[in-house]
Amino acid sequence: MPSTELVAASTLGVKSLEECLRTRRSCHDFGWDPLTGDELLGLCWAGQGITGPGGQRTAPSAGGVHPLELYVVTAAGILHYEAEANRLESVGRGDRRPALCTAAQSQDVIGLAAATVVIVAVEGRMDPRYGARSRHYELVETGHVAQNVLLAATAMGICATPVGALDDAAVRDVLDLPANHTPLYLVAVGHHTDRPHIAGSR
Template sequence: MSRYVERNENDQLDAGTKPADPLPELQLPDPALAGNISIEQTLAQRRSIRSYSDNPLSLSNVSQILWAAQGMTMDKFFRTAPSAGALYPLEVYLIAGNVRGLDVGVYRYAPARHSLIRICDGDRRDELCKASLSQPHIRDAAAVVVIAADYSRTTVKYGTRGIRYVHIEGGCAAENICLQGMSLGIGTCVTGAFDDAKVASILNLPANEDPLLILSIGYV
């Protein structure tokens, strides 16, 4: 069962993040490490899905998708997507609209604890849709994932070349989401056309984070 927990200053922080948030944190169900479909099948069947049913996502499936994007692996240090220098510049945000067991709102995924930190309340899908050239699949999806980046975490070591490395990492995380979604019977669509400043405002992103891409997720 998932449960809200309060963080304190002694909790372990994710690499490169701010000090502990005072907001409640939702512990996600443990991710599964085995599935019923092969990687070859997910590659063959993956498609961009822009039309979704009204069926809600389960919290366990949301947990699995977030873990696929940036979850910690069994060695408890590296993550599911490769990162230049293991510097992990990405931040993953969930905009929940129709997820069983999860209030509508914006959440940040905390990989080290496999949990969600609530950023703000309210259904932001319509706002996000309007900020994304009014593409309806973002409004109609059960939930939306936004991948943002703090470039400085990587450029401090690699200079301007680090910008390319961050983009490579964002693509790896997005493909992980798409393949994980396919294995769960969940449709996904990667979107790159949006107003950066508006998306950052909707999600209340810190000034050092830039949105890279948006993924709508939902049952077909």
Template structure:
């Protein structure tokens, strides 16, 4: 009987530990919501000029990005651009598996396309941790802002089955290129980084359990 009670106790302990682990994986609450400045749709740099000028740059000036620039970058990646809710980058079945985040020295921002808003929470500087999870690439820790493209391929699974992951990966590329070109238009510099431990980065950022960080884009003013 004692052995059985011991086994039951161990099982209960394991369940409790599992519950604790799941609780730790729950996403961190955001404490503030802001309206982002209206996106500018009449830039002074042509698409062709932006394509020609875009380069991957890994050194940045120290100044933080103004909220207008951050909002414009997020809009370019996932902003709503039509009355029926279509977004700036294409999505299979208009199911939109991507989520955009911005990490600075003091906060984490989550983009809300509906209404062009963002929810924010103050945070210790997570850029060094993201740098460590991106093979130590210095640009991640040095940039005043790091754009994070996270994805939940499960949003496509019901319709596309085994193709959902590939379609999601394609969408990451679409959104990233939009934001890189927008950075060029704004006079900013950036670099896309795919060498990141996505699940660990998602945990470091306290993202919802189904989301994985796929792409990091350090961005800032030219050094």
């Protein structure tokens, strides 16, 4: 088993799939303390982790093309999920969460979250194979990825809410992404308010 799976498995907890399916709820009661690097990595692994010898991932992808990338906006900066290495790579410094909140219709759920996972489609990856059908598949795959992240959050006792009300271009600007990267969906994440805080941090 690749080491990436060992890292994630130890983070994702021991709740059954049935329990996660029963108890998943969109949740807005974010506490103040930040998620750990392992928690953020576990969420991203659940969404896009590589689990097969042919590069297959936790979420299915039409033709195995994998057109999606995951970014995480935290208080410290912006991280990119490097699936091959199962690593979160810093791609930007500074707290871009307020700007992300503005780009998502100023919703409190983004403003109050410790972090937000941004699911992005890279235009051009699907097109050579699927042409006009590409966007359809990208959106379907975004749903697969988001549900994996939401169930992983539930397994880890993390509060999470999917957010579709966003200005694609504004989110692209917030993350300073190239023009062919289209943000499609957000998952706001954080600890529940009833979890003990780490004093003074966010």
